[in-house]
Amino acid sequence: MADLRKEIEKRRTFAIISHPDAGKTTLTEKFLLYGGAINLAGSVKGKATARHAVSDWMEIEKERGISVTSSVLQFNYDGYCINILDTPGHQDFSEDTYRTLMAADSAVMVIDGSKGVEAQTRKLFKVCVMRHIPIFTFINKMDRDANDTFDLLDEIEKELGIATCPINWPIGSGKNFKGVYDRNKKEVMLYSDTQKGTKEGEEKILSIDDDSLLAEIGEENYEKLLEEIELLDGASAEFDMDLVSKGELSPVFFGSALTNFGVETFLKHFLQMTYSPLPRRSNEGEKDPFDEDFSAFVFKIQANMNKNHRDRIAFMRICSGKFTAGMEVTHVQGGNKKIKLSQPQQMMAQERKIIEEAYAGDIIGVFDPGIFSIGDTITTAAKPFEFEGIPTFAPEHFARVRQLDTMKRKQFVKGITQIAQEGAIQIFQEYGMGMEEIIVGVVGVLQFDVLKYRLENEYNVEIRLENLPHEYIRWIENKDIDIDKLTGTSDMKKIQDLKGNPLLIFVNEWSVGMTLDRNEGLELAEFGKN
Ligand code: GDP
Numbered sequence: 001m002a003d004l005r006k007e008i009e010k011r012r013t014f015a016i017i018s019h020p021d022a023g024k025t026t027l028t029e030k031f032l033l034y035g036g037a038i039n040l041a042g043s044v045k046g047k048a049t050a051r052h053a054v055s056d057w058m059e060i061e062k063e064r065g066i067s068v069t070s071s072v073l074q075f076n077y078d079g080y081c082i083n084i085l086d087t088p089g090h091q092d093f094s095e096d097t098y099r100t101l102m103a104a105d106s107a108v109m110v111i112d113g114s115k116g117v118e119a120q121t122r123k124l125f126k127v128c129v130m131r132h133i134p135i136f137t138f139i140n141k142m143d144r145d146a147n148d149t150f151d152l153l154d155e156i157e158k159e160l161g162i163a164t165c166p167i168n169w170p171i172g173s174g175k176n177f178k179g180v181y182d183r184n185k186k187e188v189m190l191y192s193d194t195q196k197g198t199k200e201g202e203e204k205i206l207s208i209d210d211d212s213l214l215a216e217i218g219e220e221n222y223e224k225l226l227e228e229i230e231l232l233d234g235a236s237a238e239f240d241m242d243l244v245s246k247g248e249l250s251p252v253f254f255g256s257a258l259t260n261f262g263v264e265t266f267l268k269h270f271l272q273m274t275y276s277p278l279p280r281r282s283n284e285g286e287k288d289p290f291d292e293d294f295s296a297f298v299f300k301i302q303a304n305m306n307k308n309h310r311d312r313i314a315f316m317r318i319c320s321g322k323f324t325a326g327m328e329v330t331h332v333q334g335g336n337k338k339i340k341l342s343q344p345q346q347m348m349a350q351e352r353k354i355i356e357e358a359y360a361g362d363i364i365g366v367f368d369p370g371i372f373s374i375g376d377t378i379t380t381a382a383k384p385f386e387f388e389g390i391p392t393f394a395p396e397h398f399a400r401v402r403q404l405d406t407m408k409r410k411q412f413v414k415g416i417t418q419i420a421q422e423g424a425i426q427i428f429q430e431y432g433m434g435m436e437e438i439i440v441g442v443v444g445v446l447q448f449d450v451l452k453y454r455l456e457n458e459y460n461v462e463i464r465l466e467n468l469p470h471e472y473i474r475w476i477e478n479k480d481i482d483i484d485k486l487t488g489t490s491d492m493k494k495i496q497d498l499k500g501n502p503l504l505i506f507v508n509e510w511s512v513g514m515t516l517d518r519n520e521g522l523e524l525a526e527f528g529k530n
Pocket residue numbers: 018019020021022023024025026027047089140141142143144255256257258259
């Protein structure tokens with residue numbers, strides 16, 4: 001199976017994260033341009049259309065101009081087959097980002113050079129650091145006045161707790177942006193803002209020792225560059241591939257996505273510094289991507305991507321072997337049931353298309369009749385196994401759901417259960433009660449709006465949400481515990497998840513401590529397992 005190896009070795013699968021407006025869409029478009037997926041960046045018909053076509057499928061996204069869901073794109077470049085996983089740019093959807101990162105082998109973090117690490121996005125970036133995968137930083141918009149470069153790097157190190165290693169270094173910014181200095185090659189790539197829509201921007205490269213450099217960038221920039229290089233070589237972390245692989249050191253690049261400057265250099269370095277898919281952990285040990293058995297796990301479920309079809313797509317990351325359309329696989333968490341994955345599709349550039357085959361590293365979306373849950377394993381292996389699960393994030397906001405039209409009970413239960421299966425919300429019941437008392441938990445408050453909106457628009461059910469003051473949730477670990485006998489603080493509420501597991505919610509951390517004190521032997525966990 002030399003072909004299988006060859007195909008998998010050329011795969012690179014990464015997630016791209018940023019604060020809204022930092023330039024993620026623009027950068028992605030330029031990547032696609034190099035891949036020849038589209039000829040001119042301009043031909044994606046302006047950003048607005050392109051975005052709506054690709055990822056902003058929900059009205060709420062358009063209204064608020066935020067991206068709520070993520071999508072996947074694939075393109076070829078320089079012998080590589082690259083999968084980009086887009087992530088929502090809003091912190092309220094950091095859970096979704098985390099799940100997407102579970103499917104990625106590395107991450108690219110886009111930062112606006114004039115803004116630095118933005119408050120709202122801190123959480124997203126932290127989630128990224130938690131995954132311990134290589135993180136690359138692209139500091140964008142250098143054609144606008146940017147913050148001091150040392151300050152920018154400092155901020156990333158302090159805010160995110162990850163060391164940085166600039167691979168190149170900017171010369172000026174804004175109107176005074178002259179280009180970037182490649183620290184390894186000791187050359188300056190001069191900035192030109194002439195070829196916005198094409199990939200053949202004229203690239204002028206000068207060695208740092210070249211006599212004409214001073215004239216090109218001006219004396220002030222020249223002096224500053226020499227000074228900064230010296231400082232940098234003495235102060236910054238040395239490049240260490242091992243630390244990059246573990247996600248402890250982030251290679252940093254500077255550029256301007258809009259004017260297509262520094263994008264290809266970034267892409268080239270990125271491809272050199274990353275690996276093809278690595279083995280993944282499962283309950284049966286590590287699974288080798290080159291294994292002939294096909295295996296994948298579900299990391300995202302998205303409903304009603306196309307309103308006309310009311311479809312539901314389960315996104316899977318292939319972890320080993322080759323997928324061929326129509327193949328029979330075992331759905332491990334579905335009681336080892338044999339199923340055929342129907343309508344396998346992939347996003348190529350901006351289109352969805354049915355695919356015939358895919359390899360480890362690729363993401364496929366398959367039609368889901370309602371059988372999949374996040375974290376499920378699918379495989380052709382004779383001996384079924386499960387990939388390591390995806391942890392459930394602890395919700396930080398809770399609300400009681402009141403359904404306004406009781407005649408629509410069935411639609412309501414169906415809608416809310418399906419949305420919960422997608423992982424956007426978590427639903428609970430008041431302890432000892434049935435589905436008549438539903439409490440929803442979300443990580444970000446915006447998810448309440450999405451829930452309300454979707455129930456109305458997709459299921460035709462109106463609800464009212466009554467916010468609860470609780471912010472802390474704990475899973476009860478003790479197997480043999482009498483929940484009725486538990487005594488806590490007055491704000492403590494006993495709830496259960498849909499599987500009947502008991503949980504507690506609290507208004508503050510102090511109550512958590514008090515409850516632990518009052519109930520000897522009680523064990524509480526901060527994370528749930530899927
Ligand atoms: P996203 O929300 O992170 O996907 O950001 P977009 O790619 O949509 O970019 C947000 C805005 O910034 C758009 O108006 C872009 O044209 C603009 N933009 C993106 N990259 C650059 C850049 O390098 N320089 C400048 N000046 N503007 C940029």
